[in-house]
Amino acid sequence: MRFLLIAVLCACGSKPAAAPTAAPAKGPSCPASFSAVTEGQDCAAPGPACTFPEGRCECVRGEDCKGTPSTRAELAELNRLRWHCERKRTDGCPTAPGGACPTEGVTCTYAGCCPDFYTCTSGIWTAHETACPP
Numbered sequence: 001m002r003f004l005l006i007a008v009l010c011a012c013g014s015k016p017a018a019a020p021t022a023a024p025a026k027g028p029s030c031p032a033s034f035s036a037v038t039e040g041q042d043c044a045a046p047g048p049a050c051t052f053p054e055g056r057c058e059c060v061r062g063e064d065c066k067g068t069p070s071t072r073a074e075l076a077e078l079n080r081l082r083w084h085c086e087r088k089r090t091d092g093c094p095t096a097p098g099g100a101c102p103t104e105g106v107t108c109t110y111a112g113c114c115p116d117f118y119t120c121t122s123g124i125w126t127a128h129e130t131a132c133p134p
Contacts, residue, residue: 057085065113
């Protein structure tokens with residue numbers, strides 16, 4: 001019992017350990033750094049986004065935004081895997097929507113064929129319907 005009491009007293013008198021700093025999330029197929037990625041450069045396989053202090057990159061296929069049937073060459077290009085990166089935003093919007101949001105009423109737009117619109121509502125990002133090309 002005496003040993004337990006001493007251990008508790010020692011733990012109470014010590015300063016709390018500093019929280020470890022989290023390293024950016026990077027999967028095995030992620031480049032070493034944000035600056036090592038060339039936008040549109042071929043990549044090996046789709047997977048989770050690679051997060052860096054400067055932003056995030058993802059290995060993705062192309063988007064067909066024209067709204068009409070594609071030729072074989074266009075389909076082949078759309079099917080090609082390539083790097084797409086987005087710099088960390090400075091307008092109060094996260095690089096990718098999700099999770100909690102700090103400022104009620106802020107609306108963020110994310111580019112694409114069908115732009116995505118999110119508004120901070122009651123502390124969470126809420127998606128809005130968008131109009132896509134015909």
